[in-house]
Amino acid sequence: MVNIRDLDPSASPLDYYGSELRRLREEAKLKQGELGRIVFCTASLIGQIETARKVPTREFSERVDAALGTGGVFSRLVGLVLRSQLPTWFQPYAEMEAKAAYISTFQAQVVYGLLQTEDYARALLRVGYPDGEDEQLAARMERQRILAREQPPVLCAVLDEALLHRQVGSPEVMRNQLAHLLGFRRRPWVQVQILPFSAGEHAGMMGSFNVLRFDRDPDLFYAESYDSGHMTANPQVIRERSVGYARLQATALSPEDSAVLIARVMEERYGDQPASGRCAVA
Structure with a gap:
């Protein structure tokens, strides 16, 4: 067992985070079980977080702040904790994504991380991170908080029609994910377009990529392979990819027509489904 003093x-x-939780808990003269009862968790969970064996959630952090009267210390710290759980090679991009004023993304395989539902993200992470699924999921959901800021970034997403048909998780998971995409129509800073099969060859045939723009810093281009990411501010690359993205937007369906296609796939492919495992009655 880990000795927290070490x-x-x-x-x-x-x-x-763990050392501060223990220090402030002890200053409040609370045992692990006593704090656990206040924040609705077990003493074991408190111990695991204090020994850095368990990653805290934002909800847990907010409850601890309220219980210990810390003035939001843990709610502020948990963002750093969760970001540190992202793959090392992805962390630099996540840091820049959080600072971007404009995010342009083309996705050929899966829904962009900022637009994913929790269940859709979990199904994806279960494949790539079977031993750290919960931590990776919490980190991905934390990334999405930038869309809830008072001044969120402008997010333009062009999604290949193929990812609407590629089932990730159960039919219900996919139905909810597509409904989630439709829900972004109510957010003026988010634009979702679908690149239909009928487009044929297009400017994104080389694969998914993102372009980040900032109020004061140079633009960045980002693309990734199986287990690595490539980020550059090379002006020629930015120029080429920006033109390519503009062509993708022009080729894709309008946001309104995209919503019609998403809704149609949602109903035709992931509509009412029989309960899994239900046996036919003879």
């Missing part, structure tokens, strides 16, 4: 608070955001 934890190095400077080792990682998670270690620092």
Whole structure:
């Protein structure tokens, strides 16, 4: 068992979070079980977080802040903790994504991370991170908080029609994911367009990519392979990819026609489904 006294608070955001939780809990003269009862969890969970063996959630952090009267210390710290759970090669992009004023993305395989439902994201992560699924899921959901800011980034997404038909998780998961995409029509800063099969060859045939734009910093281009990401501010690359993205937007369906297609696929492919495992009655 990890001895919490041996934890190095400077080792990682998670270690620092755990050491601070223990320090402030003890200052409040509360045992792990007593704090657990206040924040509706077990003493074991408190112990696991204090020993950096469990990643805290934002909900847990908010409850601890209220219980210990910390003035929001853990609610602020948990963002760093969750970001540190992302793959090391992806963290630089996530940091820049959170600072971007404009995000343009073309996705050929899956829905962009900022637009995913929790169940859709979990089904994807279950394939790539079977041993760290919960931590990766919490980190991905944390990324989405930038869309809820008072001044969120402008997000333009061109999604290949193929990802509407590729079932990720159950039919219900897909139905909810497509309904979620339709829900973004109510957000003026988010635009979703579908690149239909009928477009044929197009400017995104090389694969998915993102272009980030900032108020004061140079634009960035980002693309990734199986287990690595490539990010560059090379002006020629930015120029080429920006033109390519503009062509994708021009080729894709309008946001209104895209919504019609999403709704049609949602109903025709993922409409009312029989309960899984239900046996036919003879």
